[in-house]
Amino acid sequence: MAKLWFGPAGKPISFKGRMEKVPEFLASIGLDALEYEAVRGVRISEEKARLLGEEAEKYGVIMSLHAPYYINLASPDPSVVERSIMRIIESMKAAEWMNAYAVVIHTGYYKGHKSKEEAVKQAIQAYKKALEQLPSWVKKPDLSPEVMGKTTAIGDIDEVVMICNELGKCRPTIDWAHLYARYQGNRVKSKDDVIKVVEYFEKNLGKKAIDPLHTHFSKIEYGKGGEREHHTLSEDEYGPDWSVVCEAYKEIGINAVIISESPILEKDALLMKETCQ
Numbered sequence: 179m180a181k182l183w184f185g186p187a188g189k190p191i192s193f194k195g196r197m198e199k200v201p202e203f204l205a206s207i208g209l210d211a212l213e214y215e216a217v218r219g220v221r222i223s224e225e226k227a228r229l230l231g232e233e234a235e236k237y238g239v240i241m242s243l244h245a246p247y248y249i250n251l252a253s254p255d256p257s258v259v260e261r262s263i264m265r266i267i268e269s270m271k272a273a274e275w276m277n278a279y280a281v282v283i284h285t286g287y288y289k290g291h292k293s294k295e296e297a298v299k300q301a302i303q304a305y306k307k308a309l310e311q312l313p314s315w316v317k318k319p320d321l322s323p324e325v326m327g328k329t330t331a332i333g334d335i336d337e338v339v340m341i342c343n344e345l346g347k348c349r350p351t352i353d354w355a356h357l358y359a360r361y362q363g364n365r366v367k368s369k370d371d372v373i374k375v376v377e378y379f380e381k382n383l384g385k386k387a388i389d390p391l392h393t394h395f396s397k398i399e400y401g402k403g404g405e406r407e408h409h410t411l412s413e414d415e416y417g418p419d420w421s422v423v424c425e426a427y428k429e430i431g432i433n434a435v436i437i438s439e440s441p442i443l444e445k446d447a448l449l450m451k452e453t454c455q
């Protein structure tokens with residue numbers, strides 16, 4: 179049977195202890211995934227990261243890491259690109275220490291380019307540089323460009339496929355809320371919508387890149403430019419509908435990691451797990 183892992187993006191809101199103790203807490207409430215949030219910079223020491231990885235293994239928690247927000251691989255300013263590459267390398271090292279299988283990355287923005295294609299091309303070159311500079315002991319984590327919610331950000335489905343195809347050591351992060359917001363609620367509307375997206379990734383990147391499939395979920399508010407704010411599952415005025423995604427996963431029989439980015443993190447991760455069984 180296909181396996182689904184559920185967990186929060188970062189430290190659970192109802193847990194006040196040290197980061198290393200999070201896996202034990204998650205296991206105690208019935209969750210088995212954790213995305214370590216290095217979104218304000220990779221600040222964890224090697225010792226602590228390794229400890230977190232060991233605890234995660236002990237308690238059967240699958241680890242991923244979210245790279246810093248301050249990354250723009252398509253910036254027209256070369257110094258911004260250099261710093262972004264550095265942040266990706268730091269993220270990959272920390273991910274190796276904590277035994278994380280994916281490093282989630284916001285690739286960058288189209289701004290300053292004549293076309294979207296040109297921005298994506300530059301980003302791919304920068305990703306390649308990051309891979310070239312990666313120490314050889316970093317083996318486990320894949321780069322994982324995220325499907326983005328703002329229409330100004332690189333990260334449409336086909337762009338993520340394009341990037342991963344060029345890099346090899348790469349798997350997509352599908353944020354269903356982002357996709358929904360990017361298309362004004364016109365995607366992720368039905369089970370078939372979701373199946374189509376998963377099949378598109380499989381067809382273009384192969385089974386390995388989607389086993390397990392790395393995904394984010396929450397409800398989301400959007401405007402003309404796409405994403406505005408993440409919301410909890412109980413807020414009926416927002417979409418997408420979790421049951422649509424859950425039913426698609428079950429129908430395809432796919433192994434998937436579902437990271438809750440709801441404001442009530444682990445509570446909605448548990449709700450997703452319960453309603454999907």
Ligand SMILES: [Zn+2]
Nearest residue numbers: 244282284324
């Ligand atoms: Zn993200």
